[in-house]
Each structure stands twice: as structure tokens, then as C-alpha cells.
Amino acid sequence: MxxxxxxxxxxxxxxxxxxxxxxxxxxxxxxxxxxxxxxxxxxxxxxxxPLDEDFGDDHGPLGSVCLGELVGSGGYLEFTVRAVAEKYFGYKLPERVQFRTIGRGRDFKEYILQGPGQGEKSMKFAAAYGFKNVQKIMRSISAGRCQYQYIEMMSCPGGCNNGGGQVWILIQHVCFRAWSWMWCRGSRQRWHCAQFISRRVKLRFSLSSLN
Known part of the structure; x- marks a missing residue:
């Protein structure tokens, strides 16, 4: 981690x-x-x-970054938004999911998933990074005013990119080259990655109820 x-x-x-x-x-x-x-x-x-393909199939080294946009945190949040939209609301979201930023910085953002029909219920998702935003969420929950059904919270501002346990890369151009390569290739690895995840979970745990 x-x-x-x-x-x-x-x-x-x-x-x-x-x-x-x-x-x-x-x-x-x-x-x-x-x-x-x-x-x-x-x-x-x-x-x-060779790479171990148990959980990656043909996605190779991109298997761990194919769940969403190439960000330090928020990939599973986006994955959840897409899954809810398709399974419960019956439609697929575009390749880029546009989250709305709350406040001045980029550490508090939300996404409202609307039902397909007029007057149908909506679901609200949020990402809150940094202790200040986490405190806001916790206060709203304690007061019974929280309006989100799914919240991803990280104590570090910016999410996992600022995690204290991260490996420090001193050679910046090596890091930039690796990131550029993943960015160019990553756009091809999106929602379909959920299929191999579901297959592997079924194989490992025999959960036949998974779709």
C-alpha cells in the first residue's frame, strides 16, 4: 500500500x-x-x-490501471459509478466521467448519477481527500445531513499520490516517460476490464451470483 x-x-x-x-x-x-x-x-x-497473468489476462502491466482514469486515487470510485449506471440505471457512461469539483481545490468532488426517466431517483457519489474534507464529511454524517450514497475518503491531500509510503523516484525523466506510456496506452483499457475481474473472482471464490 x-x-x-x-x-x-x-x-x-x-x-x-x-x-x-x-x-x-x-x-x-x-x-x-x-x-x-x-x-x-x-x-x-x-x-x-514473464508477467504473472492470473489477474491480468492480456492486459499486461496495464492491468492495475485499467479501472478508470490514470489518477492516484479515484479509480474504484469511477468503477463503482459506471457499475451502478449500467446495472441499476441501464445505461453506460461515456469514456470520460466528469466529476464536479466542490470548493477551491480539487480534493473534494462529486458525481450525480441520474435515473434514465424523468422524476426517477438519483445517486450521489463523492471523493474527499485531505483531513479537512474528511472532517466535513464526518460532521455531515454525524448531523444526519450527508447526501452521498458512496464516498471515497483519503487522509492525504491529492489522494494516494501523496501517500507517505510511496516509492520516491529521483530520476524525473524516467517517471515522466513511464507515465506518458501508460497515458497513451491506458485509454484503450477501460470498462471492459471489469469482465476479466468478474471471471477471476468467480474462478477463485465460486461466486456464481456475480454477473
Whole structure:
């Protein structure tokens, strides 16, 4: 995970079943990077092998970024919006989902999903990043005034891009080249990725009720 707070979340007693935690251990991206370097140093001596395709099918290295726009956070929020629109409202959203920004910054945004017919119910989704926006959401929930059915909250401003556990990339041009490549290729990997996710969940857990 890119976030140290996930360690605290995993240790919460509410996330246990019969004294068995849902998550045994959490390591950050930076910690994993350190483990790999210490275990396989120098990396140039490690034999190259094909990518594990168990959860990626033919999507290769883009499998982890194909759920939505290429952002640090919000991919699963967009995935949920699209899934609700198709399954419950009966229509597909365009390739780019335009979230409405609330306030001055970009750390609080919402999306209203309208029913296909006039007068039908709508659903409201939100993303709130940074403690200030998280506090606003929590206060509205406590006061019974929260108007959102689905909320994605991150304590770091900007979401996971600013996670304290992220691997620090010092060579900027390498990072830019990798991001540019993913951006050009990523537009081809969108909603259809949900199909291979559903197939894999069925295979692993035999959940025949999934569509």
C-alpha cells in the first residue's frame, strides 16, 4: 500500500472475525522496494520471467490501471459509478466521467448519477481527500445531513499520490516517460476490464451470483 495509515486500519479490532484479522500484515510500496533491493541485490543478476497473468489476462502491466482514469486515487470510485449506471440505471457512461469539483481545490468532488426517466431517483457519489474534507464529511454524517450514497475518503491531500509510503523516484525523466506510456496506452483499457475481474473472482471464490 502507498499509505502508512493502512497499518493502523489493519490492526483495528473491528476488522477481525473470531479473533482472526482480515489482513495479517501491511507493507508500504517503499518497504516492498527496500525488501526487493536487499533480497535480490544487484537486481541486474535476477533472471527475467514473464508477467504473472492470473489477474491480468492480456492486459499486461496495464492491468492495475485499467479501472478508470490514470489518477492516484479515484479509480474504484469511477468503477463503482459506471457499475451502478449500467446495472441499476441501464445505461453506460461515456469514456470520460466528469466529476464536479466542490470548493477551491480539487480534493473534494462529486458525481450525480441520474435515473434514465424523468422524476426517477438519483445517486450521489463523492471523493474527499485531505483531513479537512474528511472532517466535513464526518460532521455531515454525524448531523444526519450527508447526501452521498458512496464516498471515497483519503487522509492525504491529492489522494494516494501523496501517500507517505510511496516509492520516491529521483530520476524525473524516467517517471515522466513511464507515465506518458501508460497515458497513451491506458485509454484503450477501460470498462471492459471489469469482465476479466468478474471471471477471476468467480474462478477463485465460486461466486456464481456475480454477473
Amino acid at each position: 502507498p499509505c502508512h495509515d493502512k497499518k493502523l486500519e489493519a490492526a483495528r479490532p473491528e476488522l477481525e472475525y473470531n479473533e482472526n484479522p482480515e489482513v495479517d500484515s501491511v507493507i508500504t510500496s517503499d518497504e516492498l522496494d527496500s525488501i526487493i533491493i536487499k533480497s535480490f541485490s544487484p537486481l541486474s543478476t535476477v533472471r527475467r520471467t
